[in-house]
Amino acid sequence: MTNESSLRLVWVYPDLLSTYGDRGNVLVVQRRAEQRGLRVERYDVRSDQAVPTAGDIYLIGGGEDRPQRLAGERLRQDPGLGRAVENGAIVFGVCAGYQIMGREFVDDLGQRTPGLGLLDVWSTRGESARSVGDITADVDPRLGLPPLSGFENHQGVTHLGAGASPLARVTVGKGNGTGDGTEGAWNDTVFGTYLHGPVMARNPAVADMLIKLALDVNALPPADDTWYNALREERFAAARANAASQSA
Known part of the structure; x- marks a missing residue:
């Protein structure tokens, strides 16, 4: 979808869905792309604006229950994100954004609410x-990513249908909350997770994966990972220590 020098990055509803530092995801993807010499066209689309259909990567953050319901209502009325996926765009949703991309979620009124149906989950x-604390997980081997580190804070339980695969398998934490050890989901170009942190800052390889998918390339030039690696080592150590103390 892109030419060799540009990437169209869309941040969906930052006014409603941007808790626990999820704004960092768009910053990291933008920075990782620019480090490779790509020109990034970034669009911050508020909830009173139409979602463009010609983006390459769409990022959706988490939110409290009422903003999640409002975001779901507005995205159902706006065909932009669905059409973008039909055009081959990459979508990555976190927590509330993850739930909205599924077939159904429970809103702040306790009602079952339709999602966008971009992922076969409910x-x-x-x-x-609530599931609160550090979480680590081993990614689906088909994605070729190192283990994930993140922070979860949710009471949601997300079930996967036959059309979705687990993004990862939990080693510390709760993930999807179903008791089967799964965390997140993915199918083709659509990805969802409960990991905050923000997830891209803790896992720059995820940001790189989205960029590679958008560019349709197998590899990117190397980038400086010194800061990211230090953060990852710190958070993995903290997660292991917390898990050990809870099991003692």
């Missing part, structure tokens, strides 16, 4: 305590 509300 979300309910768990009856136990």
